[in-house]
Amino acid sequence: MDMERKVYFSPSVLSYHREFGSPEHRRLVSSAMKGNLRGKLLEKYYSLSINKKIVFSFIVAFSVLLALLALLTYKISSSILIQKAVENTEQNLRLVSEKLDLILDNAENYSKIVITDNTVQDVLSKPLTDDPLINYQRYIAVQDSLKGIADTKTFINAVIIYDRLGRIYDSGSLEGVEDVSRAYFDKFAGSAYGLEWADTSASNYWQGTSKYDVIKLFQKFNSDRVGQTLGLVELTIMESYIADQYRNIDIGKNGSIFIVNKRGLISSNTDKRELYKSVADQPYFFWVTAHEGGEQFRDASGRELLVVSRYFPRLDWTIVGTVPIREIMKDNDILTQRFLALGIVFVLTGVILSFVIATSITKPLNKIKATVKNVQEGNLDVWLDLKSRDEIGALAREFNKMVDRTKTLMSSMVEEQKRKREFELAALQAQINPHFLYNTLESICALADLKRNADIVAVVNRLASFYRGVLSKGNAIIPMEDEIHITRTYLEILKVRYGAQLDYSFDIEMNVYRCQTVKLLLQPIVENSVYHGLKNKRGKGLISVRAALDGEILKIVVEDNGVGMKPETLEGIFKPLLDQGRQRSFGLKSTDERIKLYFGMEYGLSVSSEYGAGTTVTVKLPAIRMQEGTE
Template sequence: MSGFSKYIGGISIRNKIFIANILIIVVFISTQSYFANTISQKALIEKEINNSSRELVLIKNNLQTLIATIEDYSKILASDYRLQNVLYNDLLLNSEFNASRPVEGLNNLSMKKTLSETISNIVEPNTKIKAVSILTSNRHWVDVGFADNAYASRIFGDDYGADDRFYQPTWTSLIKFGFLYEGEHNVIAVSKSVIHKDTGKMVGRVFLYVKEATIASIYEGENKGGEFYIVDSAGRIISSQNKAMLYRDFKEAVSITIPENGKDTAFTQGSGKNEMLIFTQRFEPLKWTIVSVIPMDDISSDRKQINQLMIGIGAACLLLALIVSFLLSGSITRPIFQLAKTMREIRTGKMQVRSTYQSKDEIGYLSEGFNNLMNRIEALMAENVEKQRTKAEIEFKLLQSQVKPHFLYNTVETIISLIKLGLGKQAIQAAQYMANFYKISLSKGNDIISIGEEMRLTESYLEIQQLRYVEYMTYTMEIDNEILTYSIPKLTLQPIVENAIYHGLKLKKEKGIIRITGKRSGNNVEIEIYDNGAGMHNNQSKAIMAGFSALDEAGGFGIRSVSNRIQMLYGERYGLQVESEFGVYTKIKIVLPLRHH
């Protein structure tokens, strides 16, 4: 071994480079076929996995939006004062006190007209809801639309059951339901209890029907040779491009077993022409699974042509590299060693040392670039600090760009829904709150506003959200007048309040509260946002503030962006403090310096 090392050591660098290139060529040629087949196939599969995963995420998001919209309509309908009054009057007319005198109740033409006007605003063609049924407290199905009450009675029965006191909307699996004048359709129904707002009594239940074709339209435009399925928690196919597959057991119909670990997965099954690439995406709100099945032949059909191209290009590049390395190895090695010597001296701490090699070739440029790099280290360090500041500003602008269009869209949708339901006064209030929110948020381009203005902006946001989520939330604001004239970065509270609603209160079944308090503490202003929502584990809150969590996890992006912006403006002493107990509460304290606006 020592003799071989001595022999290698006696060979010139130029010859070493040439010999090494010959060995590389031999190894490359011997393994080229393997790489052309396996690596190209792996790259194609990985590309398809990435593309299909993004498609499934998009489908999941669109499905989430559809489900949330339908649930919002069920809540709006269940809270409509006209519907509640009609159902409550029917309850009183048919109570035990009047049992000896049966009353027509909802069969009264004026009542049917009122219900029909209320429901017509939220069914086709205004929305994606096919029809609506109402079950009264006296177990009567109301015929005010296209839904066949005989089907409703047979499928759902005439009793409420144990779940009818729940405030949350309840979804069924896929069912066949009859509609007047149109016959049967495959639908999924969502039901919502109607609780009288004054008495707290359950006066009825509304049922909204969504056609399976409406759900299938979400993913039908994404098909690129494969098949999409939506499977319920029992393993039944509830949506598919092939309608003949509906209601069948997924495992028996497609011969694919979905992993039961509840996680999103991508795996292959089968062999040869029957090999399939399968993706699953869990839709947790309804315990559904979105499945994409793509034949492997569709993915690797161009693999042979790609392999041939890779082989030709690789051979040409290697031959060219061999010729160039033989000609230039001698001229390259000397300046490289000289530059390496300079680098070793710098590693010992001699930062003033520079390369003395000068030439117009590539090594000369490398030497010159190395010297320039050393000269710019101090400048780059200062530039890096500025970039960190700019990054914090960009994060805030990104947060603003996400909040305003999203908030505007949701508010306009709420106003439209209120107008459709005849709640003109509430719609005007919502519009006024929205105008106030945007007036303050614009602030003539100023990023720093008074705490009083920030509180009015936040109050406008909360009032609109309370119109949308009246069953989820209420709020209080207790701010000392002393601090209202002090300054605060604009849109500091809104991302935190939004996080409290969507990641806190909405995850609990009962109604929750958001409490905002503000006071002076020495030379600081302390504003506290408390909610009794879902809370977080200790490691989650630490990860959010440390920046290790995913951007959309528990609202981490908004909280961290607000904290970074405050610290950028006022220093490390200020920012956000997160305190939370899982399942109990979350409390976020904002610490700011006393500065007049």
């Protein structure tokens, strides 16, 4: 525990632990510093005027609301833009897929034209002759037929026929044709009909000095007459022709469409540098091969992408479209910037509006404060003229009532002073103790600053209730029930001022309430306990009021746990005072004399006290019950 205190409160130890201390000590130091900062910020906030607090609160509220609204708007609009991009890209990929299907369908149809061509069927059905010229003429006839078929469609790059005897026929302009038929003859063996598409690869022939990237269609064909296998037709389509189908499709300035096979190799791309490159290491690869639709990914370079895929089963391809997220969000960023600019205008408007509202609230409060100060200085000829019907207006009306009642009460006291002896004059004057009134009004001002309107109304009502009890319709003798009510109200008002430092309790027997007592019997005793016993005490103060009948005697005990009295002070309580001033007129001696005045010399007060421990005041009264109609 000692070490913890040093960590929190000793600057030298803080410095030591910051540099050399354990992680636990550093954590405690950090916590202490944060606590200090939080405390300073709260202290700064509490020191602000209500006007500044309202303006500050409006700024914070508007700023937080704007930030949340901007974030929410950005999230929603981003989601909409991304979904729209997914739908557009899906539509484009569907268009690419349909174009590919059309190309492949046409290629398969032209393959059927090749294998059903009369010249092809006739020549490949006949065996070779011994005459080379006839064989050459037949070869040229097939070549011309293939060339005629290939020339009718631009998407067909070449047509090649491999017969069962190993002879190769092509559509012309081909050199170094590599015989790849054996693998397909074996693959199609045993089937009457065989057709297969091969993935993008380099051509198995030369055109001039180059080989081209092509996709290939292989189809076995038979004799129309005898049904025997005649050969294998190979029809090739340039990969560049496939890429041309989506070259001009716009999915964004930096967006791209490409085709990838199941091994992760790019089978088609408008950028030929990317052809045959692997994307298997990209985070999105396994997703696109297993799903269709759109998803967000961060590629191997860290760039955020929207990836949309569509499966093309005829070649076991996946058509992929990628669009950078930043490009999709470009318009959204502009919208957000404009929204924030507009939001700043709203915040500034809100600040001006909050200043106007704050002024409308604090102006009447300042007026109340100035009026209360006048009352505190002794001027009761004041009147708060506020037209509002809100809590502040209610406070002003209650304040006016309180001041009016105070003036009435003071006038009543002056009238009573003319008819009663000097002692009663002093007692009644003390009923309106300016010190108590001013402290109560200061408490009301403090509550007004804190905007605790409900507490203000409660205090004003209690103060009014207290003075109603004090007036008691001019009666000097009142029931104990009224006296307890006056005392309790007085303590409730003090409770507002002293808060948790003051507590009290009442233990009153029911048969006591209808007994007679002199007005303001207990309040001076309680006041004496508070201001001379508890005010200078450290810790929580407690006042206990107990009342019970002992035969024909009413015994009341007021006990506190205050600082108590020294023996010499206790001995001088009931001795004659040289100066019965206003501040002492409601002291214990004055109360004792009033009791003796009304009920006889055998009644009155007795006091016991232990210095440093508390004081007990015992009141002895005759148990006289109030008569009906005397209240």
